[in-house]
Amino acid sequence: MTELAFDVRDVSYRYNHVAALNSLSMQVRRGERVALLGANGSGKSTLLRLLAGLCFPESGEISFCGESLTEPRLQDEQFFFGFRRRVGLVFQNADVQLFSPSVFDELAFGPLQLRWPARQVRERVEEVLRAMDIAHLRDRAPHRLSGGEKKRVALASVLVLDPEVLLLDEPSGALDPSSQARIVDFLVSCGNGAKTVIIATHDLDTLEDIADRCCIFANGRVVGEGTPLEILHDVALLERARLIRPHGHVHAQGEGGVQPHPHVHRGEGD
């Protein structure tokens, strides 16, 4: 049995005649938490969709747990259901992910498609509603949810299947600090190696808590790799990947002193 969850070899993908991935290679071990860092349009979302078997590479190969992930392979019902059960993708846009008329229906959707018996579906949905602290939203329609609630329901709709691999596309983007903290708490709790987590993000603040390893994306390929600490100190790399840019700002002179953070000062020195 292989230790690799995903093995991506030399994959290229074009979207509307524009190259999104450029002979990209990377590997993800089981139980690892990997953050994909990169500016908008650097190919993170595309890679997640390829890993989830929703699109297929034009050239190169992706394998999941040693099995090649191709369109004909996913036509096979046995493999399709097994793969969907084990790999869950949370989309960046929660409005896309929440297509059912109510929160309960949303959570029940996945298990029902995978032919779980109705009784088991009901029990599991109620269990996840409680675990994710969204039981009070049970019969709420998606258009009556706040942004933070939508994200939590979207995450719950994937967790209901208890997948081994979680693919998350900017799970904490555009959220208020409290909602963001809830998502981060959850991701921290995944750190015991039970789940493989791949997160696309450009949020550098929480990186150390949510990832064991980072891959830096630029122009559809991986341009740098390392632990969060290594990456955060490689200012030149971050700047090249357009994750930080030189800017002027004032340091607080309070009791706490200056918070350490990676950035470049121009002209006047640090």
Place this chain on the structure above:
Amino acid sequence: MHIPDGYLSPSTCAALAAAAAPFWYVALQRVKSALHTRLIPLISLFAAFSFVVMMFNLPLPGGTTGHAVGMGVAAIVLGPWASILAISIALTIQAVLFGDGGITAIGANCFNMAIVGSLVGYATYRLIAWRAALSSARRVAAAGLAGYTAINVAALCAAIEFGVQPLLFRDASGAPLYAPYPLRIAIPAMMLGHLTLAGLAELVISSGMVAYLQRTDPELLRLTAPDAPPSGELVRPANNGMRLPTPRKLWLGLAALLILTPLGILAAGSAWGEWSARDFADPQVRREIAAASRNLAPPPAAPRGLARLSSIWTAPLSRYAPPFIRSASFGYLVSAMVGVGLVIMLALLFIWLLALGTPAAGRRRRKGFVEKTARGLLAATGQAVFAEDMAAASGFLQRLDPRVKLAGIGALIVAAVAVHRLWVLAGILALGVVLALVSHVPIRLLTARVWLAVLAFTGAVALPAIFLTPGAAIWRVPLLDWPVTQQGLRSAGFLIMRGETAATLSMLLILTTHWTRLLRALRYFRAPVAIVAILGMTYRYMFLFLATARDMFESRESRIVGVLEPADRRRLAAASAGVLLGKTLQVSGEVHMAMMARGFRGEIRLLDELQMRPNDWLRLTAFVGAATLAVWLGR
């Protein structure tokens, strides 16, 4: 164009629903068998899109605005069968959730707009576009004509449905029980508005949207253009901006369309209730009338009022045929065009007079349509949110099982449409008021949103019937000497009472029902899974698009400085619709991926709702019993 409850007899509604059923069945089979599992989200989102586009105010010549149904666009992008489903879903949601169009008339409205509209629109588009390249201007013109033709043929169907009502359904005194006007009045009355304003709105939306797709994603037009030459990557449409007709071109186009309209040809021959005063003197015609009237001999001379009225209205173009033209059909056509011209001129004169009185008001109107649309979109969301809160409150109807409520109130609405006695109608309305009281639905709300609104609309429709319905005159309007007939009064009474009663009951259903629960419960009635899924998804994305469209209009409004030219306003409306369409297609693609990511393989699965309890059956029996009693008393 949305036929309300009470305008068509239950048998007409049933017949039209039955006529629609095979089309729905074939459409569903086609969608199921289509390899594109993407069609389920696509149809759902398109239905949501057409729901929102129906709320766009399109500025039209003469300072008026109009709404489009969007069936031309749906047929062009989705093909006729998927378009039938998408528009049917949009119409159903409009009727059941927003009270726009009757619940008993859903079959009729779907038949006219979704089925006839989609098929005619599609055929026109394919015929005119033929094998033109995807990016050719010919496709834009074809789309505009397709939308125009589709809505007009649909309106003609509705007019014929109205027009046959007084021939077939009358009470003992001869008063029409439903729509009171015969074909001769119903057809011109419906077509005038659709050949001009509503048709133009559809034309602008359809052509504008195809022009938008040509610029952004021409391959989306490929589905309904299999014969078009393959477009290379680098072929871009020649037009850089959205090309929309200038006002002068719109007028020329309108004139051309009127010439092509075979309006008059349909109205050949006399039907019951459509005799001219001269017919009463002709022995041959008298025999025919008597035979058609269950051997009741017609009065020896024409009723005085009818003679006078007909001389007022038809004097210049007697019998719709100017004497110098021999062919009756041609004469009718000319009459129609003169009529249209007169109406437009009157409208323009009226608007000009208005503007003369208040110069500032004219300026405000020009900018106001953006604001008006934004306000309408906001109101729709607000209305739905209000209904959801109301449904969550405590009350008798709120506690009912949604299935019982839908079937029970549905039965009462059918009864209200079926009965032939005014006092029974009043009884059903009273029952509705009692239900409102025990469900804590404020009577003030019903007064403002239902009773006064229906009175204003149906009252305006019913008013002329008081004078135009043949029968015994009981009073004459001083000076004009128009006869008020007993039959006319009864007929107007039926129309208004039915409208009020059905609208009250629909509003109760809308305000007290938890829709997400009802959608799940629909599976209990063996509704096809695909339909339940599409309905749910449409309901969900309707709100997303309402918000998107509102944001779009509000942000544009904030950037508009000064007065917009009419062409700019049309371009702005069509561009907004185009942006929304782009969003629709993009989101539907992503939703499909999100569904696949969670195990969707083309065949959707839903959780079936729990069984009905004995108490639910009891309540359902009570509702159906009340409805049956009403039908029996009012037979």
